[in-house]
Amino acid sequence: MTENHGVGGSIPPLGTISERNQSGGLTSTEIRGEAKVPDTVSDLPTPALILDRSRLERNAARMRSKVGTLGVTLRPHVKTSKSIDVLRILAGGAALPITVSTLAEARYFFAHGVSDILYAVGIAPGKLPEVADLIRAGCKLRVILDTLEAADAVRDFAAAEGVPIEALIEIDSDGHRAGVASDDPLLIEIGRTLGSNLAGVMTHAGASYDCRIRAEFEAMAEQERALTVEAAERLRAVGLPSPIVSVGSTPTLHYARGLAGVTEARAGVYAFGDLVQAELGTCAIDDIAIGVIASVIGHNRRHGRVLIDAGFLALSRDRGTADLPIDWGYGAVCDPVSGEIIAGVTVSSTNQEHGIITARSGEIDLDGFPLGSRVKILPNHACATAAAYDRYFVTAGGCQIVDVWPRVNGW
Amino acid sequence: MTENHGVGGSIPPLGTISERNQSGGLTSTEIRGEAKVPDTVSDLPTPALILDRSRLERNAARMRSKVGTLGVTLRPHVKTSKSIDVLRILAGGAALPITVSTLAEARYFFAHGVSDILYAVGIAPGKLPEVADLIRAGCKLRVILDTLEAADAVRDFAAAEGVPIEALIEIDSDGHRAGVASDDPLLIEIGRTLGSNLAGVMTHAGASYDCRIRAEFEAMAEQERALTVEAAERLRAVGLPSPIVSVGSTPTLHYARGLAGVTEARAGVYAFGDLVQAELGTCAIDDIAIGVIASVIGHNRRHGRVLIDAGFLALSRDRGTADLPIDWGYGAVCDPVSGEIIAGVTVSSTNQEHGIITARSGEIDLDGFPLGSRVKILPNHACATAAAYDRYFVTAGGCQIVDVWPRVNGW
Numbered sequence: 001m002t003e004n005h006g007v008g009g010s011i012p013p014l015g016t017i018s019e020r021n022q023s024g025g026l027t028s029t030e031i032r033g034e035a036k037v038p039d040t041v042s043d044l045p046t047p048a049l050i051l052d053r054s055r056l057e058r059n060a061a062r063m064r065s066k067v068g069t070l071g072v073t074l075r076p077h078v079k080t081s082k083s084i085d086v087l088r089i090l091a092g093g094a095a096l097p098i099t100v101s102t103l104a105e106a107r108y109f110f111a112h113g114v115s116d117i118l119y120a121v122g123i124a125p126g127k128l129p130e131v132a133d134l135i136r137a138g139c140k141l142r143v144i145l146d147t148l149e150a151a152d153a154v155r156d157f158a159a160a161e162g163v164p165i166e167a168l169i170e171i172d173s174d175g176h177r178a179g180v181a182s183d184d185p186l187l188i189e190i191g192r193t194l195g196s197n198l199a200g201v202m203t204h205a206g207a208s209y210d211c212r213i214r215a216e217f218e219a220m221a222e223q224e225r226a227l228t229v230e231a232a233e234r235l236r237a238v239g240l241p242s243p244i245v246s247v248g249s250t251p252t253l254h255y256a257r258g259l260a261g262v263t264e265a266r267a268g269v270y271a272f273g274d275l276v277q278a279e280l281g282t283c284a285i286d287d288i289a290i291g292v293i294a295s296v297i298g299h300n301r302r303h304g305r306v307l308i309d310a311g312f313l314a315l316s317r318d319r320g321t322a323d324l325p326i327d328w329g330y331g332a333v334c335d336p337v338s339g340e341i342i343a344g345v346t347v348s349s350t351n352q353e354h355g356i357i358t359a360r361s362g363e364i365d366l367d368g369f370p371l372g373s374r375v376k377i378l379p380n381h382a383c384a385t386a387a388a389y390d391r392y393f394v395t396a397g398g399c400q401i402v403d404v405w406p407r408v409n410g411w
Numbered sequence: 412m413t414e415n416h417g418v419g420g421s422i423p424p425l426g427t428i429s430e431r432n433q434s435g436g437l438t439s440t441e442i443r444g445e446a447k448v449p450d451t452v453s454d455l456p457t458p459a460l461i462l463d464r465s466r467l468e469r470n471a472a473r474m475r476s477k478v479g480t481l482g483v484t485l486r487p488h489v490k491t492s493k494s495i496d497v498l499r500i501l502a503g504g505a506a507l508p509i510t511v512s513t514l515a516e517a518r519y520f521f522a523h524g525v526s527d528i529l530y531a532v533g534i535a536p537g538k539l540p541e542v543a544d545l546i547r548a549g550c551k552l553r554v555i556l557d558t559l560e561a562a563d564a565v566r567d568f569a570a571a572e573g574v575p576i577e578a579l580i581e582i583d584s585d586g587h588r589a590g591v592a593s594d595d596p597l598l599i600e601i602g603r604t605l606g607s608n609l610a611g612v613m614t615h616a617g618a619s620y621d622c623r624i625r626a627e628f629e630a631m632a633e634q635e636r637a638l639t640v641e642a643a644e645r646l647r648a649v650g651l652p653s654p655i656v657s658v659g660s661t662p663t664l665h666y667a668r669g670l671a672g673v674t675e676a677r678a679g680v681y682a683f684g685d686l687v688q689a690e691l692g693t694c695a696i697d698d699i700a701i702g703v704i705a706s707v708i709g710h711n712r713r714h715g716r717v718l719i720d721a722g723f724l725a726l727s728r729d730r731g732t733a734d735l736p737i738d739w740g741y742g743a744v745c746d747p748v749s750g751e752i753i754a755g756v757t758v759s760s761t762n763q764e765h766g767i768i769t770a771r772s773g774e775i776d777l778d779g780f781p782l783g784s785r786v787k788i789l790p791n792h793a794c795a796t797a798a799a800y801d802r803y804f805v806t807a808g809g810c811q812i813v814d815v816w817p818r819v820n821g822w
Contacts, residue, residue, distance in 0.1 A: 046535065047822060079763055101764045121764045122708035122718055124457065125783040146709045146718075149782035170709070177765060178709045178718045186712065206762065297533035298557045298581070298589045301597065307533055307557075307589045313798055314822075317728035351617065352490055352794055353512045353532045354588060371560035372536040383763055387724055390821060410801060411458060411725075 041336050041399045042374065046295040047314035049389040050376070051405070053089070054397035055289035056271060060090045063253070063270050070259045075099050075118060075246065077268030080383045083392065084112040085405040090271055099266045103130050108408035110139045117141045118246070120202065120266065122170065122178055125153040132163040142244075144202055146170040146179050148186070151193035158197055166199035168244060169235075173227040174207035174220065182231035191240040200244025201235070203228045204266070208251035209280070209320075217255035217280075224252050229261035254282040272382035275328045276320040285332075285341065290386060291376040293336055293393075294355065296369045306357040306369040308377075312350040315377060316384035331377035331385075333357055337399055339376065342368070347377060452747050452810045453785065457706040458725035460800040461787070462816070464500070465808035466700035467682060471501045474664070474681050481670045486510050486529060486657065488679030491794045494803065495523040496816040501682055510677045514541050519819040521550045528552045529657070531613065531677065533581065533589060536564040543574040553655075555613055557581040557590050559597070562604035569608055577610035579655060580646075584638040585618035585631065593642035602651040611655025612646070614639045615677070619662035620691070620731075628666035628691075635663050640672035665693040683793035686739045687731040696743075696752065701797060702787040704747055704804075705766065707780045717768040717780040719788075723761040726788060727795035742788035742796075744768055748810055750787065753779070758788060 038044045067074040076090045079101035087098065087109070097116035100106045106117050115138060123131070123143035134141045145151055145167050158165040169190050172179030180187045191198050205224035211217045224247050232242040247259070248266035259265065272290045273283035294310035312330070321328040329346035348358045355377070358364055369375070379385035386392075387409060394403040449455045478485040487501045490512035498509065498520070508527035511517045517528050526549060534542070534554035545552045556562055556578050569576040580601050583590030591598045602609050616635035622628045635658050643653040658670070659677030670676065683701045684694035705721035723741070732739040740757035759769045766788070769775055780786070790796035797803075798820060805814040 045822060046537070121720060124706035124708045124720060126457070126706060146711070147782050150709065153783070172711060172713065175714060177762065177767065178711050178716070181713050184713065295535035295537060297535045298561065300557070300583060300589050302583065302592050302595065303586060305589070309532060309535060312729075312795065317730075317795065318723075319728075351588065352798075356588065371558050372564070384723065384728065387763075411456060 037404055038393070038401050040401060041293055041393075041395065044293050044393055044401070046293055046374065047310040048293045048393055049386060049391070050291055050293055051272075051392040051394050052289045052397055053394050053402070055273075055287055056086065056089050059270055059273060059283065059287055059289060060092060063090075063267065064092055066253065067265055070256060070265065072259050072262050073097065073264040075264045075266045076271065077101070077120070077266050078105055078109060080268040080271050080386065082108075082386070082407040082409065083405050084109060084114075085403070086271060087114070097264070099268070102411050103127060104408055104411050106134060106139070106141055110134060110137070110141075115139050118168070118202070118266070119143050120204070122146060123150055123154065123167070125150070125157070128153065128157045128165070131165060132157070132161050135163050135165060142166045142168060142199055144168045144170045145190070146172075148190055148193055151190045155194055155197050165197055167194055167197050168200050168202040168246060169194075169198070169231070171201050171203040171228050171231045173203040173224045173247075174205045176206040177204070179203060182227045182234065187231055187234060188238055188240070191235045191238070198235070198240055198242065200242045200246065200263075201228055201231045202244070202246035205247070205249050205252045208249045209276070211251065211280070214255065214281070217251055218257055221252040221256040224249075225256065225259055225262055232261070250277060250282055251280050269382050272386070274379045274382040275332055276324065276380055279321060279324040279326060285378070288378050290382055290392070291334065291378050292331070292385065294375055294377060296371055296373050296375070298371070299366050299369075301366065304358060304364045304366070306364060306366060308347075308355040308357060308375060309353060310355045310377060311353040313352055313388055315347065315350060315355060315379065316381065316388060317350070318379070318381040318384040320380040328378075328380060330355065331379055334376040334378060336374045336376040341378075342375070448815055449804070449812050451812060452704055452804075452806065455704050455804055455812070457704055457785065458721040459704045459804055460797060460802070461702055461704055462497075462683075462803040462805050463700045463808055464805050464813070466684075466698055467497065467500050470681055470684060470694065470698055470700060471503060474501075474678065475503055477664065478676055481667060481676065483670050483673050484508065484675040486659075486675045486677045487682065488512070488531070488659075488677050489516055489520060491679040491682050491797065493519075493797070493818040493820065494816050495520060495525075496814070497682060498525070508675070510679070513822050514538060515819055515822050517545060517550070517552055521545060521548070521552075526550050529579070529613070529677070530554050531615070533557060534561055534565065534578070536561065536568070539564065539568045539576070542576060543568070543572050546574050546576060553577045553579060553610055555579045555581045556601070559601055559604055562601045566605055566608050576608055578605055578608050579611050579613040579657060580605075580609070580642070582612050582614040582639050582642045584614040584635045584658075585616045587617040588615070590614060593638045593645065598642055598645060599649055599651070602646045602649070609646070609651055609653065611653045611657065611674075612639055612642045613655070613657035616658070616660050616663050619660045620687070622662065622691070625666065625692070628662055629668055632663040632667040635660075636667065636670055636673055643672070661688060661693055662691050680793050683797070685790045685793040686743055687735065687791055690732060690735040690737060696789070699789050699793075701793055701803070702745065702789050703742070703796065705786055705788060707782055707784050707786070709782070710777050710780075712777065715769060715775045715777070717775060717777060719758075719766040719768060719786060720764060721766045721788060722764040724763055724799055726758065726761060726766060726790065727792065727799060728761070729790070729792040729795040731791040739789075739791060741766060742790055745787040745789060747785045747787040752789075753786070
């Protein structure tokens, strides 16, 4: 592998300084230079985002093992972590291609030596100049599209600029979001329009989040695989090469029994896990690697409420568990030291900087939440909660802060 | 007024460079230095947040007029805009005290010359050293609390450090969130514990958002006023001074018919307005001053969907209009040039970086949303949507970008 291809290098030892972030985000060095890094979870300013590196390593190893069994390449979606330090652990010392959700992520990860990047949000023609700049700089950045207009734009722009821009056609394998159905004649039209810019097909079976039992997940994983492979075969049947067949979501990848015909799999949230994933069975509660540390800032005795300084900006407004067997409100309340869930209470509502903890039923024991004490809140949706923060305070499973890792937010 | 008290100065002319942001946020100068500022809304990278300064000025003048009629001091809540440039317009050339939701806001606005600041989230004892640092630097920063434990902590910390920390007791005037009921004996106990650190009482009638008709809003405004004044009078009756009587929410302030006994009023979202406010009658749709500019990135023809590059990170997950007469989904879709709402469609769902526009009923006209074209999305909740961005692209009502203003996010 070349210096600039894939993640490269092994997991850095504790305290290793991240390289220069050339994309505008803070580096670990800059973050550490701002102020003394707190020693323990109890010293953190609140609200703060913590990341348990031990759990991350376990989640990473489990997915590498699963993908190895399936015989496909893992292309992690870095939209969850937006962190080169996290990606190094996902990669486990190897080089991995990645998936990004923004061009800000593409710039940041390319600046950190990752060069095989799929921008997995439909390309707007206005973004092609920025894509071309990255490709010219040596980044193997591919785009996706699902319209003839986008195929025209990519082909024409690539030709006019003399830049090889490769595109995957997005396949709608589940009726969930975007894409062309594999049996739609439009698929072939788009493929022909792209011509030599065509690199294959991709899908994301987001409908897997609506599955509830193993048989449904397995059927959805097979549907995702089969329809995407079918699309590639239909393109090949008319002489259009489709070397890349890319599928993935954390649930379908977790439950997939086979991925024949698929070349690569994408997943993101498996890195951290969250309450939704735990209810979908793709991780255990004990695998959830991030949490928000908050302080108790008040009590409303008459209404039996504990107020904390983590509201919807700190926890996100995601209510992904609302329709799942256990509704965790805005997150599961845990002891910040033991990590154990405090039974019978939930973050039942949020305002901008206020979270309200109440009992699921009956009276809450306010004495269990003294003013100034701390709680850890596990997120419904890791991607949404992490997005509120510009850094992770990293632990090795205990309460010591062993590192601070920056994130690249924005667009 | 002293140099360091209140906002000071008049509204800066177009293109004036903001002062140094000493709190870590970007300055306008730094933002402009990053890249050429786009000329028009059509040149913006997407997603991007735009701010119509003309509408902001109108909203600001309306609230100043209303508060003038009521005979109280306006203390704007800057959690909505987090911008000194916006505050200058809210102040209209005068000096205004402010309300903040984070100590990051307090540091930022103090660094920009605003020194009368109320931190309107219950104080955690762990934050008192930071509060004391600001007070020692000359900031008239007050805190709020609703427990004996917090009163003890403030009194003891202030005495030990020799710093005069003033606190307001938070009153629960509506059963909505935090606070002590005005008739609760705990109120007097907290007041006595605070002693010379007591500066008054405050409340936020967040339950005003559950009102639907004028009579309900007026009754809620009167309840907010009456219970808070009653709390102040109960403190005074036992010899505890309560010079500050602070109330406010955008709806109660809009509908208040009188504020006898109140000294100051707080409101935030009126600066920008949003779809929730429009449905509550506190602004018109045409008053909404911010919007998200997004690009069309794809079509799902089979399911009649337009995909845009603004998902829940760009629009927020706020669904504040879900229970209001008009459910705007994740925001109202507008023509980005005329600003007119495109009838019959809505952002019906979001993923992290995808928004899905569908017809409210029947088929959507995909040809009305060609690939690469742009839409403007009006927010359900201005505070939540603006929080996703580190800057405003400012217009003077048209499509020209006349300035770029930074925000101070985080904690």
